[in-house]
Amino acid sequence: MYFKWKDEYCTGIDAIDKQHKHLMDIGSRIFDLAYADDAFDRYDDIMEVLNELKDYTVYHFGYEEDLMERYKFEYYEQHKFQHFFLIKKIERFEKEKHDIDEKQGETILELAEFISDWITNHILKEDMRYKDFFKSKGL
DSSP, rough: TTOOOOGOOOOOHHHHHHHHHHHHHHHHHHHHHTOOOOOOHHHHHHHHHHHHHHHHHHHHHHHHHHHHHHTTTEEEEEEEHHHHHHHHHHHHHOOOOHHHHHHHHHHHHHHHHHHHHHHHHHHIIHHHHHHHHHHHOOO
8 A cells, every 4th residue: 555654664753754654644645536436526636735745845855954954964965856856746746737637537646656656765765864874963
């Protein structure tokens, strides 16, 4: 199942783990919209969850980047670039309002799959790079 929290995602930093769980919750709602088996127009729901995803992602990335910069994390610039990439991808989805409206099922499924892959891979690979570093700083 997409967007299910697993212990392997745990960074040991409570605030970041809570934020990651919230991102998973947003992703779960995207997944639910993608697989809603009905004929309802979901445009407003899609745009709402897309906006929430962007807003919360910007907040979360800002939090992580502040810690990385403050503690001089070696891979800060690489990590920040990956965050930038995701924000730009979400913004591209937002700009495609016509496509979202016309191809709701296809678009939301594409978003669900992209976000699922990105979040899980980013947490498991990139965020785990700072896990021990931040622990060594007392976080």
